[in-house]
Amino acid sequence: MGNIEIFASAGNGIITVLSLLIFVVTTVLVARGKLPYKKGLSYINAGIVFEFITVYTNFQMNIEYAKGEQIDILVFIQLLLALVSMLCLAAGAFVILINNQATKAIIVGLGSIGSIASVYFVFFFPDNYIISNMQAIFIFSGFLIMSIAFWSQLHRRHATGFLTAASASTLITIIIFLKNFLGISSWEIINSWYISPLFYNIMAIAYIAMNADFLANKLENARREIVKYNLRIKEIIKSSPFPIILSRLSDDRIILANKNAIKLFGIDERELEHYRLKDFFADSDNRTVLTERLEEEKEVSDFEVLVKSYNGDTPFWLLTSATTIDYNYDIVLYAAFQDITSRKNREDLLKNQAIRDPLTSLYNRRYFEEEVKKRISQAQQSNGIYSVLMSDIDFFKRVNDTYGHKIGDKVLIELASACDKALRDGDIVARYGGEEFVIYLADVDAQMAKVVAERLRNTISELRVPTDDGRTVQFTISIGISSSKISDNIDTLIKTADEALYKAKQNGRNRVEVFCPEDLKGLDISKMAMHKDENSNRHPIFEKEESEEISLLDGVGENKIIDNTTKIENNKPAKES
Numbered sequence: 001m002g003n004i005e006i007f008a009s010a011g012n013g014i015i016t017v018l019s020l021l022i023f024v025v026t027t028v029l030v031a032r033g034k035l036p037y038k039k040g041l042s043y044i045n046a047g048i049v050f051e052f053i054t055v056y057t058n059f060q061m062n063i064e065y066a067k068g069e070q071i072d073i074l075v076f077i078q079l080l081l082a083l084v085s086m087l088c089l090a091a092g093a094f095v096i097l098i099n100n101q102a103t104k105a106i107i108v109g110l111g112s113i114g115s116i117a118s119v120y121f122v123f124f125f126p127d128n129y130i131i132s133n134m135q136a137i138f139i140f141s142g143f144l145i146m147s148i149a150f151w152s153q154l155h156r157r158h159a160t161g162f163l164t165a166a167s168a169s170t171l172i173t174i175i176i177f178l179k180n181f182l183g184i185s186s187w188e189i190i191n192s193w194y195i196s197p198l199f200y201n202i203m204a205i206a207y208i209a210m211n212a213d214f215l216a217n218k219l220e221n222a223r224r225e226i227v228k229y230n231l232r233i234k235e236i237i238k239s240s241p242f243p244i245i246l247s248r249l250s251d252d253r254i255i256l257a258n259k260n261a262i263k264l265f266g267i268d269e270r271e272l273e274h275y276r277l278k279d280f281f282a283d284s285d286n287r288t289v290l291t292e293r294l295e296e297e298k299e300v301s302d303f304e305v306l307v308k309s310y311n312g313d314t315p316f317w318l319l320t321s322a323t324t325i326d327y328n329y330d331i332v333l334y335a336a337f338q339d340i341t342s343r344k345n346r347e348d349l350l351k352n353q354a355i356r357d358p359l360t361s362l363y364n365r366r367y368f369e370e371e372v373k374k375r376i377s378q379a380q381q382s383n384g385i386y387s388v389l390m391s392d393i394d395f396f397k398r399v400n401d402t403y404g405h406k407i408g409d410k411v412l413i414e415l416a417s418a419c420d421k422a423l424r425d426g427d428i429v430a431r432y433g434g435e436e437f438v439i440y441l442a443d444v445d446a447q448m449a450k451v452v453a454e455r456l457r458n459t460i461s462e463l464r465v466p467t468d469d470g471r472t473v474q475f476t477i478s479i480g481i482s483s484s485k486i487s488d489n490i491d492t493l494i495k496t497a498d499e500a501l502y503k504a505k506q507n508g509r510n511r512v513e514v515f516c517p518e519d520l521k522g523l524d525i526s527k528m529a530m531h532k533d534e535n536s537n538r539h540p541i542f543e544k545e546e547s548e549e550i551s552l553l554d555g556v557g558e559n560k561i562i563d564n565t566t567k568i569e570n571n572k573p574a575k576e577s
Helices: 010-031 038-066 072-098 104-124 128-151 160-180 195-239 259-265 269-274 284-297 341-355 365-381 396-403 405-422 446-461 490-506
Strands: 244-248 254-257 299-307 316-326 331-339 386-393 428-433 436-442 477-483 512-514
Touching: 010 038, 010 195, 038 072, 038 128, 038 195, 072 104, 072 128, 128 160, 160 195, 195 244, 195 254, 195 316, 244 259, 254 259, 254 269, 259 331, 284 299, 284 316, 316 341, 341 365, 365 386, 365 428, 365 436, 365 490, 386 396, 386 405, 386 446, 386 490, 396 405, 405 428, 405 436, 405 446, 436 446, 446 477, 446 512, 477 490, 490 512
Parallel strands: 477 512
Antiparallel strands: 244 254, 244 331, 299 316, 316 331, 386 436, 386 477, 428 436
């Protein structure tokens, strides 16, 4: 390819060397990328460099020959350089053609044959004509194989670089053929020194274009994979038996929802992006917790959310699993839902059954004691006051004996309803057992509690419960009061309120009595678990008493109701209801 005219002047040489250097640097930069055929381009680069050195050796050989020096060694070196150039070009071509390393057997075979032929025709049977042809064949074969390799890559979607390299290498191959095999050397373009630097620059541009083509192909392949991925996601969402929604993280807009989700949330599919996922959360705090967990964990499983349909007011419960994914060149929230409203209703029912009295729907004894214990602990932190009321229906046994247990149940229900209506939302009223009811009043001292109790007692005394035979039942209650001045222990408060209740019964019933600090004087204070005693939840004076919560149905059919709540102490007369 090259012409010794390159070295005829310093200007020609500098331009050519700079062009070759640009080509070499470009090859190095391109080879640092992820091109699958970068090793082939490096081999071709080496072959072109060796071809340039071959031209320079030819120039030096002509100088030595003009001086009359022996040039056999230079001729042999020139042939070897031409052979190495061909082998490098062929190796690069094989890498590009078969997308792998060149076949070593072919390269080694060609190199061995070429080396033996060079030694034979230079040192043993010198023949200038054969040597000249061998050099031309080596260079021509290398460029021919290289051009074929470049042309073979035009099937690629982006192949501007290969087309440029193929065109340039083919033109050089034709020039070599015309010059060395057809003997056409009169054309100025064939013998022009600038052919080489022009070729080097074109190849540098071709390598840069190859790298750009590779990136364009890679980007297009990535886009196709994204499209396939999005289609798979869409198909998965559509075919899922669970409601699924995709919403953009940037603005919370819904971009995809399957039919189950559309039906569940009442969404108009034609105006999907008009909705935001947050519009369906009935509890904003619930959504905040979900968002915070997603930010921390990137994925949330089995998270319960309270939601509502777009045009509905009744909230319902869903179990959601959510994560963030890439979809359609955006980061989106992938959320799958499962309706658990019926399960939550069952849970609420079971929970309610565990803490509620089945007859009156008031809280039961167990819940009252646990909840009031918490309330007292909170009140202690702020030096708050509180009171506990223990009430009992007067002569309730007579009601059951006279009117029957069915009417007795009605009396209990009416009493429970009256208590619930008369008290504040923050107060707690519970059925403690049988006909006994216990009340916790927050921020109320004993004096105010007595006012509340008197009002409640008067309200109860005005109640009328109809019977099946047209009669009415009127009844009264007695109430005992204990307060935070007595103790901060729930058991002690209940027992002292019960002591006050017993006193109200003894003093004529239908009245209110308050357990005062003075009433503690007759008790053994050293054994009492009160006054900030955190190590006991039970008053020692009541340790002998077995207090059990009774069933409302105990004694039904036997004309009696077991009332063990009246057993205060063995040495005291039993209260008559």
